[in-house]
Amino acid sequence: MNEPEIICEKAASCGIITLNRPKALNALTLNMVREMAGALDRWEGDAAVGRVIVKGAGNRAFCAGGDIRKMYELGRAGRHADQLTFWREEYQLNHRIKLYPKPYIALADGIVMGGGAGISIHGSLVVAGENFTFAMPEAGIGFAPDVGATFFLPRLPAHVGTYLALTSARMTCGDALAFGVAQTHVPSSHHPHFVQRLIDGEPIDAAIAAERAASPISVLAPQSTLIVRCFSAASVSAILANLDDEGRAGSDFARSAAHAIRSKSPTSLAIALRQMQIGAKLGIDQALRTEFRIVSRIVKGQDFYEGVRAVIIDKDNRPRWNPPAIESINSSSIDSYFAPLGSHELDFTPQGAAQ
Numbered sequence: 539m540n541e542p543e544i545i546c547e548k549a550a551s552c553g554i555i556t557l558n559r560p561k562a563l564n565a566l567t568l569n570m571v572r573e574m575a576g577a578l579d580r581w582e583g584d585a586a587v588g589r590v591i592v593k594g595a596g597n598r599a600f601c602a603g604g605d606i607r608k609m610y611e612l613g614r615a616g617r618h619a620d621q622l623t624f625w626r627e628e629y630q631l632n633h634r635i636k637l638y639p640k641p642y643i644a645l646a647d648g649i650v651m652g653g654g655a656g657i658s659i660h661g662s663l664v665v666a667g668e669n670f671t672f673a674m675p676e677a678g679i680g681f682a683p684d685v686g687a688t689f690f691l692p693r694l695p696a697h698v699g700t701y702l703a704l705t706s707a708r709m710t711c712g713d714a715l716a717f718g719v720a721q722t723h724v725p726s727s728h729h730p731h732f733v734q735r736l737i738d739g740e741p742i743d744a745a746i747a748a749e750r751a752a753s754p755i756s757v758l759a760p761q762s763t764l765i766v767r768c769f770s771a772a773s774v775s776a777i778l779a780n781l782d783d784e785g786r787a788g789s790d791f792a793r794s795a796a797h798a799i800r801s802k803s804p805t806s807l808a809i810a811l812r813q814m815q816i817g818a819k820l821g822i823d824q825a826l827r828t829e830f831r832i833v834s835r836i837v838k839g840q841d842f843y844e845g846v847r848a849v850i851i852d853k854d855n856r857p858r859w860n861p862p863a864i865e866s867i868n869s870s871s872i873d874s875y876f877a878p879l880g881s882h883e884l885d886f887t888p889q890g891a892a893q
Contacts, residue, residue: 544570546577549737551588553581560596565605566653568624574657575631578638589641589742591733592657594648597669597726603652604628606679609837610846618837625684625833626884628653629826632686633886636660636822641742645733646670647726656685659719660822663742666711666720667729668754675706677802679849680841680859682809682832682875689825692817694718696762697769703810704769704777705798712754724749761791768792772815774799774807774864803841803857804864808872823886830884832875 545556555574557564581587594600604624612621635642635657644658647667652674658664674683674691683691683703691699698717701707714720724732728749735745768780778799784792799807809832817825836842840860848857861867 543567544573546573548581548584548587551586551739552733552737553577553584553587553590554733555590555592557592557594557601560594560598562605563599563602563649564594564596564654565602566628566657567605567608568627571624571627571631575627575634578631578634582639587640588739589643589736590638590661591643591645591736592661593645593729593733597648599649599654600644600646600670601651601654601657602649603654603675606846607850610843610851613837613843621837622830622834625830628656628685629830629884630886632656632660633822633826636686638662643736643742645724645729646720647729651675653685655687655690659690660686663722664714664720665722665724665732665746666714667724667726668711669726670709670711670714670720672709672714672719673706674702677704677806677810678706678845680803680806680839680843680845680857681836682806682829683813684829684833686822686825686829688813688817688828689820689822692814696766698758698762698765700769700777700811700814701765701795703814704774704802704807705795706802707758707795707798710754710757712756713758715753716756716759722746722750723753725751764789764792768795774804774811774867777811778864803845803859804861804867805839805841805859805872806845807864808867809875812872812876827884828876831877831879834879834882835875 541558543559545558547554555577559565581590609621642661643663644661645665646658648669650658650672674687676683691703694717709719711723715723732745732749764784768784769777771777771780778796781792781796785796844857848854
């Protein structure tokens with residue numbers, strides 16, 4: 539008998555959601571999104587449920603994102619409406635989590651990427667294990683930061699959100715705590731005890747105090763000044779010029795960041811930088827609508843399919859981007875990704891979601 543992809547259950551005063559695709563790094567499917575949304579709806583009106591805990595099965599990942607291979611296959615078959623159904627409902631779930639009226643605690647260890655960020659960062663609290671690894675790798679597959687990244691990345695300090703969006707760099711547990719992606723560190727060996735304390739009705743702060751450990755050292759924090767100096771520039775080309783200058787002055791970090799950016803889709807880089815530039819002034823509704831506008835255009839282009847082919851399907855890591863160089867991108871071509879969708883705009887369903 540097949541294991542369920544997701545388990546939503548009540549334990550005393552807790553609603554507990556377990557992402558249950560460990561072999562697929564708990565990547566989200568449409569069924570998982572729907573099951574999760576349904577559980578949140580039920581528990582909001584259930585006075586017996588005082589808090590929600592979300593965790594991932596296995597020891598490798600909390601959630602590595604959406605099922606990108608499935609989205610690739612749907613797009614290749616011309617089934618764009620089915621692709622957009624997934625993203626529409628995923629973004630509605632992100633919105634639901636952001637506005638959820640009860641404490642929502644993401645107990646995250648291992649990989650937290652893409653869609654995994656959307657079902658953790660928007661909650662009340664991210665509790666990180668020692669193997670917590672965060673990234674927004676979309677530009678490397680010809681996509682764009684989504685699941686509310688337009689909202690949360692620009693609000694991180696020291697332009698680190700722009701750094702993450704353009705390089706797809708990975709944050710460690712220590713980095714995530716230093717920059718506010720996660721709020722507290724509970725070692726993975728303590729996670730069962732932490733959950734049990736919450737089930738037993740302990741106040742959340744008391745449960746954290748009993749099980750937390752000191753934050754690991756951040757390797758990214760010492761680069762904050764350089765990140766601000768380089769990533770506050772107004773264009774991707776200017777950011778690269780700044781990084782190249784720092785690299786010539788001896789910074790291995792800058793050289794590595796520049797190399798990473800140059801491997802990404804130029805179109806995705808330009809879109810992502812625009813998101814970072816406008817996102818701090820957008821509310822969560824506007825941010826998610828903007829992302830749905832972007833994805834609605836990306837799925838009808840070329841780079842997403844080429845990026846997934848190179849990274850996930852063939853794994854040759856040699857994508858042929860079109861256009862191939864950031865210098866070929868003009869502002870007007872990027873404007874079209876952000877244009878309104880008319881009757882196809884993302885809306886937020888009334889099942890508990892505020893407008």
